[in-house]
Amino acid sequence: MPRKNINISDKIETLSILDEHGKLDEDLEPDIPEDELIKLLRGMLLGRKFDERMLNLQRQGRIGTFAPISGQEAAQIGAIALLRSSDWMVPAFRETAAEIWRGRSLESVIIYNSGYCEGAQIPENLNNLPISVPVGSQILHAVGLGWAMKYRKVDDVVMTIFGDGATSEGDFHEALNFAGVFQTPVIFVCQNNQWAISIPVHKQTRSKTLVQKALAYGLPGIQVDGNDVLAVYVAAQEAVARARAGGGPTLIECVTYRMTMHTTADDPTRYRSDEEVEMWRKRDPIERFQKYLLSRGTLSRDKLEGLEAEILTQIQTAIDQAEAEMTSLGDPVDMFDHSYEQMPAYLMEQKKAFLAELDESREEADNG
Ligand SMILES: Cc1ncc(C[n+]2csc(CCOP(=O)(O)OP(=O)(O)O)c2C)c(N)n1
């Protein structure tokens, strides 16, 4: 028997509609109503402005660690905008803009990042899962939810978002395989932001793209310019429509960039160059989209200023409310109290040291 070849597609579709100079491919321009375009811009701007304010709050010692999203606004908002409220969103930990779009309050984000578990609670009527810090673990939860949708014969879909680093986890591969076999209505949105903390994507995989992993599991996949909200929107629209119609899962790779640190505990200048960051700054998803909206007359400078002012007020109101709410939440020292019937000596010592530290910082605050 001679050796033969099995022909497997080696082509992956890529999509870009609005390039980094704001130049539009008119043939591919989607027909999105003007109010939806402004809503997309608002979601992206809110994501960016909230991020900037959270970073300031963290540097002022008013919240704990958080994971910024700047640079990834188009990838998040373009994808999530296609879901309806009965669909499910299953995030990792860097999807704040998408979570807010889906109805999570800014206050809850502030409260969570101040160390209070109350901030992680999802309101009853919101079909979002809580954020997932163990990398990639949520992808399986999404497939389980999708399987339930199929079992119940409803046409709701599930969108899960994860990073490039998550594609190296077994969970990602099990999830894609299961979703392919059982044709669950799940849209896998990979935010390839080029870095998994300090590991660049080329050290994460020998594959040319992340989306080609879909081929192995028999799923459709598409790589989009993740800083082009129109391209992300179109890819998500096709994937959501397919899943809703019973056509099964899709993998979307959004090529984007994490513009700032991994978390506020990280210093990215130790592992990546200013030139790289500068190159990506020129591809800013918000500037590009604004240029497009201004050029087609959907947006004016005045309208943009008004939108920004309104967003800043919304953020300030949320900070005031969250800070007021936190005065009546549990004392952080409670975290020591519920693990053991009899607290071990080492924990007692830590509790004592923590109490002393709290007293000190309260005294400092009292003295202005
Ligand atoms: C299972 C697991 N391993 C390691 C970590 C530590 N960790 C937190 S975030 C991260 C990198 C994630 O990279 P990526 O999936 O690309 O998401 P990004 O942070 O870029 O949004 C790692 C290794 C973790 N949280 N969970």
Ligand SMILES: [Mg+2]
């Ligand atoms: Mg990443």
